[in-house]
Amino acid sequence: MENSPAPSLLEARGISKSFGAVRALQEVDFTLRAGEIHALLGENGAGKSTLIKAITGVFPRDAGVIRISGEEVAPRSAKAALQAGIATVYQEVNLLPNLSVAQNLFLDRQPMRLGIVREAEMRRRAKALLGGFGLDIDVSAPLGSYSVAVQHVTAIARAVDLSARVLILDEPTASLDRHEVEILFDIMRQLAGRGIGIVFVSHFLDQVYEISDCITVLRNGRLVGQRETASLPRLELIRMMLGRELAETTSVRAATGEHQAREVCASFEGYGKAGYVAPFNLELRHGEVVGLAGLLGSGRTETARLVFGAERADRGQAKVEGEPVRLLSPRDGVRHGFGYCPEERKTDGIVAELTVRENIVLALQAKRGLHRPLSRREQDEIASRYVKMLDIRPPDPERPVGLLSGGNQQKVLLARWLATSPRLLVLDEPTRGIDVGAHAEIIRLIRELCDDGLALLVISSELDEIVTYSDRVVVLRDRAHVDELTGEAIDISNILAAIAADSAVVAHEGRA
Amino acid sequence: MTALLPRRGLAQILALIVILAVDRVVSPQFFDLRLQDGRLFGSLIDVLNRGTPVALLSLGMVLVIATRGIDLSVGAVMAISGAIAASLADSHGLPVVLAAALGAGLVCGLWNGFLVSVLGMQPIVATLILMVAGRGIAQLITEGRIVTFSSPDLVWLGNGSILGVPVPVAIALGMLILTGAVVRGSALGLLIEATGGNARASELAGVGTRAMILAVYVWCGVCAALAGVIAAADIMGADANNAGLWLELDAILAVVIGGTSLFGGRFSLVLAVLGALIIQTMNTGILLSGYPPEFNLLVKAVVVLAVLLLQSPKLSGFSGVVARLRRAKA
Numbered sequence: 001m002e003n004s005p006a007p008s009l010l011e012a013r014g015i016s017k018s019f020g021a022v023r024a025l026q027e028v029d030f031t032l033r034a035g036e037i038h039a040l041l042g043e044n045g046a047g048k049s050t051l052i053k054a055i056t057g058v059f060p061r062d063a064g065v066i067r068i069s070g071e072e073v074a075p076r077s078a079k080a081a082l083q084a085g086i087a088t089v090y091q092e093v094n095l096l097p098n099l100s101v102a103q104n105l106f107l108d109r110q111p112m113r114l115g116i117v118r119e120a121e122m123r124r125r126a127k128a129l130l131g132g133f134g135l136d137i138d139v140s141a142p143l144g145s146y147s148v149a150v151q152h153v154t155a156i157a158r159a160v161d162l163s164a165r166v167l168i169l170d171e172p173t174a175s176l177d178r179h180e181v182e183i184l185f186d187i188m189r190q191l192a193g194r195g196i197g198i199v200f201v202s203h204f205l206d207q208v209y210e211i212s213d214c215i216t217v218l219r220n221g222r223l224v225g226q227r228e229t230a231s232l233p234r235l236e237l238i239r240m241m242l243g244r245e246l247a248e249t250t251s252v253r254a255a256t257g258e259h260q261a262r263e264v265c266a267s268f269e270g271y272g273k274a275g276y277v278a279p280f281n282l283e284l285r286h287g288e289v290v291g292l293a294g295l296l297g298s299g300r301t302e303t304a305r306l307v308f309g310a311e312r313a314d315r316g317q318a319k320v321e322g323e324p325v326r327l328l329s330p331r332d333g334v335r336h337g338f339g340y341c342p343e344e345r346k347t348d349g350i351v352a353e354l355t356v357r358e359n360i361v362l363a364l365q366a367k368r369g370l371h372r373p374l375s376r377r378e379q380d381e382i383a384s385r386y387v388k389m390l391d392i393r394p395p396d397p398e399r400p401v402g403l404l405s406g407g408n409q410q411k412v413l414l415a416r417w418l419a420t421s422p423r424l425l426v427l428d429e430p431t432r433g434i435d436v437g438a439h440a441e442i443i444r445l446i447r448e449l450c451d452d453g454l455a456l457l458v459i460s461s462e463l464d465e466i467v468t469y470s471d472r473v474v475v476l477r478d479r480a481h482v483d484e485l486t487g488e489a490i491d492i493s494n495i496l497a498a499i500a501a502d503s504a505v506v507a508h509e510g511r512a
Numbered sequence: 513m514t515a516l517l518p519r520r521g522l523a524q525i526l527a528l529i530v531i532l533a534v535d536r537v538v539s540p541q542f543f544d545l546r547l548q549d550g551r552l553f554g555s556l557i558d559v560l561n562r563g564t565p566v567a568l569l570s571l572g573m574v575l576v577i578a579t580r581g582i583d584l585s586v587g588a589v590m591a592i593s594g595a596i597a598a599s600l601a602d603s604h605g606l607p608v609v610l611a612a613a614l615g616a617g618l619v620c621g622l623w624n625g626f627l628v629s630v631l632g633m634q635p636i637v638a639t640l641i642l643m644v645a646g647r648g649i650a651q652l653i654t655e656g657r658i659v660t661f662s663s664p665d666l667v668w669l670g671n672g673s674i675l676g677v678p679v680p681v682a683i684a685l686g687m688l689i690l691t692g693a694v695v696r697g698s699a700l701g702l703l704i705e706a707t708g709g710n711a712r713a714s715e716l717a718g719v720g721t722r723a724m725i726l727a728v729y730v731w732c733g734v735c736a737a738l739a740g741v742i743a744a745a746d747i748m749g750a751d752a753n754n755a756g757l758w759l760e761l762d763a764i765l766a767v768v769i770g771g772t773s774l775f776g777g778r779f780s781l782v783l784a785v786l787g788a789l790i791i792q793t794m795n796t797g798i799l800l801s802g803y804p805p806e807f808n809l810l811v812k813a814v815v816v817l818a819v820l821l822l823q824s825p826k827l828s829g830f831s832g833v834v835a836r837l838r839r840a841k842a
Contacts, residue, residue, distance in 0.1 A: 347710070368699070
């Protein structure tokens, strides 16, 4: 059955990888042909970087086969991958900024004579090499003195000169301006013309459509599909990235009209921060779930951080129960009865070394202040109450929270905020990286909390999830709130349309 | 409340017992105590007395390290407060002398805390500034001379005794109890451990991490100043060049021997002080053995290595690790 039109250069079959109980990659296939620019897409946590790292041997894979030009390879380190012909350029360029451009290009393989590096020869060759990429710079200056774009090109030139046949570019355009992106794209096309296969990871869909021949979409560690870019409409692509199945799930909370009667818990008028998220109006009511939908980088997390006070707004007015308030720090948010479960549980949420009990009482203790410590008995009571209520496993309040599974860590974070009897909870991707069982439980919890009169603001990349629990859905695009859906209008296709419709306009304007 | 000596202190207690036993072999009179002029004398008392400055330093240092910081300036702060105390001792009463010296420590702590928590400098760099500058300040105060004094009040602080116990030892014990009461009696202990364990997460949970970090550096400065006053009182003079020299390293060592990680988080005041005593027991033992003091450094290194290995979770079957696992399973 091996009769594909172009020979496959890199072929990965059935790649799986688990971190503890979390299955980061499940049976993912990926095929890259020679001379192809292949976009690898997916939301945060979809498994893009895990796939790259499994292919390049940064960490061992649990299962799967990798072939280069039909020959099986099993690189155990980035260096071994390079020898096999796979080079990776990361968003933060992994070269040495304090060395010169020439030294970076020829690191580990400097031209030598009698044990002495031939500096002039190295500079000459460096100049010639970069010249091939249309770059005429002083190669003896430190790499760090040049722009990120030049550093990227240097990294690419080094990789290509090391006879890489597969080039993986991980978010190369994230910190480049429009002109620099054009230069990079020219180089990518030139390299593809020479038969090099390029994997392009990006979340800028416009760029993906501009440069790529082929698109592979991952979601939740699984392959959603591999398609030709030309024959994949943008709406369909976003659906692949966000939607689970196209089951037309409508809001179970079809409470049209009813939410109008609910009391406003917190409101934000013209709230925003320059360069962070455009000013928005947002009303959060008691007993109501507001979902935030949008693609990665659309301003979902930014909105959540502004609302909680983790980031300071530079315009607009926030009100709590009708009273104007200033949210300058998380402390202010906590004082006004807000709680925030961040997306990055490990770095921003749990204190891994402390016990479940200590993690649960942390926010309540911070709210009460130093001089009103919770006695050990009070702490034990609170901890065991929430361990029971949220079914945290293992049910041992004295276990360091870092030893728990992702789902249970998330429950501990929820418990931390519930212990403060909040009026508003902001949940950023509450179900990310959580196994299926805990997933359903968390969603059930969100619904119950809402019925108890809490106001909830929930971010999720899982559209069917958002549709299930939201009373209202705010759609974001390019760091601005672009649409709001209520009641019956909440369904996956309307959300997708809101995301894509706007992007089409922007793409159109961009070309005009 | 946690017990006075937590279960995880087993390695430190074992180390202390072993070193004491070696000291007993080296010097048969090591455990002898005698009462003279209402004050206890003997090698053990000597260990406690000599260990006081480092014990005091480690009380402040352990809190700083628990927040994932470090304070290299405590030796220099000792020199400053000693210089101030010695300069004022013969012209002012003890309350004024103490207030001025401890006030200087407080200001030094505020400075360090400001650099670290408000300006966000790396603790090692921020406190290096005062480590270098502080000794210069102390020399300016003493005008480069060794300032001596004869104020009986201040001398009593270094050489007197209360109910037979040397005053410095009583002060160190008092400070341990005071610090313990403040830290574990309020929520400070938990919030410091949370801040050291994960500052970003703690901040997002509403913990005032900045104020917390400022506070621990201030307390560290005050403890160092007190150590400086006692050291000056002990020798009835202030030597800006040598007072507290390199003691910041002993204090850090004491904290590490006490099982507090330089990566912050969990800490134990009692074990940090125990660490200071381990260091001093070694120093005294080597002094008594008649070996040249240069051996001290080598022996210290070996003992530190041994204590750290005993604490290491990779060496299973030992001490606190096992106890903790058992508790977790129960």
